[in-house]
Amino acid sequence: MRPIVAYISEKALAHNLARVRQYAPESKVISVVKANAYGHGLLNAARGLKETDAFAVLNISEAVTLRDAGYQHPILLLEGVFSAEEIAQVDRYRLDMVISHRGQLQWLLEYQVNLPVRVYLKLDSGMHRLGFQPSAYQAALDQLAASGNVSEIVLMTHFANSDIADGVTQAITIVGQVMPIQPYKRSLANSAAIVQQPHTHADWVRPGIMLYGATPIADKTAVSLGLQPVMTLQSGLIGVQEIQAGESVGYGSLFTADKPIRVGIVACGYADGYPRHAPTGTPAAVNGVLTRTLGRVSMDMLAVDITDIPDANIGSRVELWGSLVPVDAVAQASGTIGYELLCAVTARVPMHVID
Ligand SMILES: *Cc1c(COP(=O)(O)O)cnc(C)c1O
Numbered sequence: 001m002r003p004i005v006a007y008i009s010e011k012a013l014a015h016n017l018a019r020v021r022q023y024a025p026e027s028k029v030i031s032v033v034k035a036n037a038y039g040h041g042l043l044n045a046a047r048g049l050k051e052t053d054a055f056a057v058l059n060i061s062e063a064v065t066l067r068d069a070g071y072q073h074p075i076l077l078l079e080g081v082f083s084a085e086e087i088a089q090v091d092r093y094r095l096d097m098v099i100s101h102r103g104q105l106q107w108l109l110e111y112q113v114n115l116p117v118r119v120y121l122k123l124d125s126g127m128h129r130l131g132f133q134p135s136a137y138q139a140a141l142d143q144l145a146a147s148g149n150v151s152e153i154v155l156m157t158h159f160a161n162s163d164i165a166d167g168v169t170q171a172i173t174i175v176g177q178v179m180p181i182q183p184y185k186r187s188l189a190n191s192a193a194i195v196q197q198p199h200t201h202a203d204w205v206r207p208g209i210m211l212y213g214a215t216p217i218a219d220k221t222a223v224s225l226g227l228q229p230v231m232t233l234q235s236g237l238i239g240v241q242e243i244q245a246g247e248s249v250g251y252g253s254l255f256t257a258d259k260p261i262r263v264g265i266v267a268c269g270y271a272d273g274y275p276r277h278a279p280t281g282t283p284a285a286v287n288g289v290l291t292r293t294l295g296r297v298s299m300d301m302l303a304v305d306i307t308d309i310p311d312a313n314i315g316s317r318v319e320l321w322g323s324l325v326p327v328d329a330v331a332q333a334s335g336t337i338g339y340e341l342l343c344a345v346t347a348r349v350p351m352h353v354i355d
Contacts, residue, residue, distance in 0.1 A: 003236030003267050003315075004349055007322075008040050011355040012228040013048025016211045019226050023194050024201040030076055030187065032208035033066075034058040039273075039342040040212060040231055043069055044353050048230070049211065054096070056206060060089045067093050076120060079130065080104045087111040098122050098156065100130040105140055109147050116151035119144055120187060123178055125171035127160035134178045141180070154204060155179045155186045162193035163217050168200055191216035195225055214338030215328050222326060222338075231342060232322030233274075233349070237286070237314050239265030240306070249303045250295035255280045261307040266318045269300040273345035274320060275334040278302075282333040285319040286312045 020029055031052040037045030042065055046055065054074035057063050059082075063075045076096040081087055084107040090097055091113045099105050100122040108117065121141055124131030132140050144150050157175055161167030179186065187204035189197065194205050195216065209215070213229040215222045222229065241263040243249065248256045249263055264286060270276040274297055282293040286309050294303040306312040321327040327338045334341075 003234075003238070004272055005234055006040075006345055006349050006351045007232040007234060008044045008048075008351055008353045009228070009230050009232070009355055010044075010048035010353055012213055012230040013045060013211060014051065015228050016213055016230070017049055017052060017207075020194060020205065020207045020210065022226075024189070024198075024205045027189075027201045027203060027205045028053040030054040030056045030074075030204050030206045031211055032056045032078070032190075032206055034062065034078060034208070035343045036062075038208060038212045038339065039345045041351050041353075042066070044351060045211075045230075046071060047353070054204070060086055060093070060095070063093055063095050064089070074118065081107060083107075084111070087113070090117055091115065096120065098130075099140070099144070100132065102136075102140070105143060108149055109143065111149065113149045116149055118152045118154065119150050120154045120156040123155065123157040123175065125157040125159070125174045127158060127171075129158075131157065134174055137178050138180075153184050155184050157188055159188070159190065159193055159197075159200070162190060162197055162200070165196065168193065168197050172200065195220075209339055212338075212342060214326075214342065218337075222328060229321070229323050229327065231327070231345075233268070233272075233320040233327075233345065234322065235266050235268040235272075235318050235320060237264040237306075237312060237316045237318060238267045238301070240312070240314055241265070248295070251298060252296050255295035255303075261305060262309075262312070263294060264304045264306040264309075264312055264316065264318070266302050266304055266320075267300070268302055268318070268320055269298045271299045271346060272349050273341070274302060275330070275336060275341060275344075277336075278330065278334040283325045283329050285324040287316050288319075288324065290324060 031049045056076040056078050080098040096118040098120045122131040185203035188202050189200045189205045191207045191210035193200045213227045245259050276297045284304050289309045291305050331338045
């Protein structure tokens with residue numbers, strides 16, 4: 001067996017969910033498990049998050065996976081349905097749905113549902129991605145309120161800039177102008193808003209990334225937010241090289257030693273989801289000791305500096321990210337965000353749920 005594995009900590013998921021409740025004690029929690037639970041495995045994550053009040057997914061098949069595994073929670077389709085036919089599945093599997101355009105609204109109103117559906121009516125508060133324009137929102141709300149197919153309407157928006165300290169001011173002004181105060185509940189906040197925009201918490205918060213123990217905010221670490229990493233991407237050394245000053249490592253000879261060093265070859269590459277753009281100096285840990293990558297990441301391997309880790313040898317354990325090496329640090333070195341790295345772990349990496 002190739003030594004690479006992604007460990008998924010159920011305990012860390014439960015801890016991070018509890019942390020969400022500390023940040024937003026008055027709100028119910030919709031745990032966002034789209035994108036295969038940000039790469040952690042949908043059912044792995046659902047188990048650790050079973051105390052949540054609801055789940056949110058991207059599409060029907062993820063929702064059905066949860067229902068088939070026995071989850072009775074409300075399950076929200078974050079982008080609603082993609083065709084009129086899918087309303088039948090919403091009805092059959094008792095799903096909640098976002099409605100963000102007139103087509104979705106018509107599809108729901110025209111279908112004869114067995115059980116009325118809880119609807120999240122999405123307002124475009126400035127992100128200009130999905131949602132009704134402010135001028136069209138009230139009419140959509142009136143139509144839904146008059147329909148026997150609707151059990152409850154939750155007013156919803158998604159922020160473009162909640163990761164910036166004063167980034168929601170404009171959006172909140174629009175929300176205040178457009179959303180009636182009574183009698184509807186609201187859902188506004190993603191992870192960044194949960195940790196730094198308490199006035200947006202409202203009735204239902206929608207955390208994603210923070211549940212997985214990565215930071216939603218560029219200048220704050222996950223540890224400083226009280227979050228625990230859920231995924232440990234671990235592998236092992238499958239080669240050791242002693243190289244002399246002037247010799248290079250890997251494709252393109254991007255790294256050249258300026259003194260004699262020991263190099264460890266790790267069984268992890270971009271085909272496992274490790275970022276190819278990670279430069280020399282990206283953090284990694286060997287035998288629990290922090291060190292750095294060297295040279296270019298290959299498809300199935302990468303190199304690390306083990307000069308100062310004399311006990312490191314073939315078979316030694318390597319943490320690519322986890323509690324010693326925050327995924328956010330690898331992301332920052334590679335010019336991306338933790339979200340992308342976690343989602344990108346590929347299917348050939350075995351996942352094991354621990355604790
Ligand atoms: C993905 C998503 C979230 C979660 O966002 P995080 O930044 O991961 O917390 C919340 N709401 C909507 C509509 C989303 O698409």
